[in-house]
Amino acid sequence: MLALFARIRTTWGAGLASIGAAAIAAGFAMHGHAAAAPARLEAMALAALHVFAVAFWFGSLLPLRAVALRRDPRSAAASILVWSRPALVFAALALGSGVALALVLAGPPRALLAPGYGWAVIAKTALVAAMLLGALAARFRHAKLMARGDVLAAESFRRSVLRQALFAVLVIYASAELASVDLPSPATR
Template structure:
């Protein structure tokens, strides 16, 4: 892998991850605010703020890496002003500007409580739509369907993965009954989002691959299989939390909070691996 390809993967991983997690964490704060303490809300706000700070330069780094690739001069070529102007007017540039607009709206929602919900809805939508402007969905004959499925898929992904860090922090709180109530409500809501995630993901895979055989006969299919395996593991941990660990926490079983924190930490590690696989799918390999 060249240095430019490495920067591209890193920029996509940070941009995708930070933007989606920030959207989901802000959603979590709104949905569960009545069950959270003021200190917990403040921690989530700082978490979202940090993610937004990461997402902005990471998104711009995607343009930089694109310019560097086009220049053929390695990383030094990423500063070519003429190529920046050229890339800025392409679909790749439009995707970054749309994502930055979405991140700006999320920042407004973070800073102004009264505008939080509308800013989240508008900003989250722009962030999700920005991912459809580039990559394999853009030039596909089924592009409208792919864009709709991708937006639904990303909305579900954002809420799920964005909730994990707040849940990890909350699992260490002293009030077991309140924590269990949040976890149980999250489990009910997450069930709907996971169903949307899986249905939309299956639709995307079917339209992009055009059959089962490419899963094993193409590089894209094999990376997708790795991603699917990671998702299955993630679902396994989610099921463990919902059906075993959260009920034990609600019952006041000693050690339940620690086991729950470890399980959520494992979910976060899997999410990072899934985001890396997604970055590879959108840049290093192409569907058949």
Template sequence: MIWPSVLAGMDAWTLSMVLAAGAFYASSLVATGGVLFRLALPWQPGRVGLRRSVVAAAWLALALLLLQWPLQAGFLGGSTLAAALDPMLLGVIFDSAQGTRMMLAASGLLLLHGVLIDSGRMRYLGFALSVTGVVLVLLAFTQVGHTTDEPRWLLAGLLLVHLAAVAFWVGALLPLYRMAGQAIPRQVVARVLVVFGQVASVTVGLLVAAAVGLSWLLLGGVAPLLETDYGQTLLLKILLVLLLLALAALNKWRLVPAFERGEPGADRRLRRSILGEGLLVLLILFVTALMTTTTSPNG
């Protein structure tokens, strides 16, 4: 197995880069996904809490984005603290595609604060700002990594579809978890859950289709899945995604109907399952960070 060699060869600096990247993925997807979830279900209860979560996640993502800058400079200069603070190396990173990514992501994360504008005619301005923020953050992910190879526009397009679907799912978990445990009329929460399940059915299809297309274009076949570090890490990610899909199916077909019927303990079981989804998502995002930081589809 190649997997142990990937982990064994990782030093503390690389591990820090992986952890920072994974945490950035999670916080930025929570922020952008919260906006998408709010747009898809504008009548949902708990909108104030959702807006606060979007803003908090956006600020965390900004902090992690800034942390990645010296980490990348330090890696470029031999994984030392002196290199991480070297103005020349910081400038090299900023002038590269990483700098473009940082500017796009930072601008988008700041524009997500438009969700706070939610009264009168100004809410349309808030809508425009927050949606623009989502687009910029998702575009930032296409500036670096393996999707910059040819055919670039096809790879970038598939990644954007994939990320938008993932963001919607990730951004929905926290508000759904809260609603299932709050003193909100059960029929209202059940309606949110049912509508989310209907929208998620479409987004999951897009997510899987885009992921298959990306994997095929990057790897060029099935053999690299077994023979390369990138392929084996991708296989682990696929297994985790299958577990996540199984848990989501359990929610849709068993736990949500039980909650809707008002069965005793259904709310607790549903919240535990949503929490399990969240933990699996975090694990998938950190495996993704490991895959994009330490491996390549070409080797």
């Protein structure tokens, strides 16, 4: 219900929507491996931060595509470049908290090479890396060309965002698989 307040174009509506997003992220953090981890509070805090940052990143893909559909590529590029500043922060938060969470749950980095949880983390990381490369290309190549008035760059930007959305679906699937895999045993840590 709180997430529906995002439709209200006021400060209090955005504030309530943010509370709703944080509550959803905390709800996800209270289940799965983070809730059963030895460092439970740290893992749950990292999981909530990770889900919140990922929600911003993934949730902004369709609006970005809509902005790129504008007739004037310069206007679209200006909006995209302004949006990309906080987006880079949220992407860094998503990546950093994801890496930290994997290390808190699995133990030392060598545990991530073990079959099961480690391989699932590696698969998810590869998908996120592909998505991140697409995001960086969209921001630093396509958006800059759009700012110069290149109409074809807008089409490239839209295709890049669509590929990122497809990778996002695969990342969500990999995350679901990751949640069903057992953590490495303390003996392999």
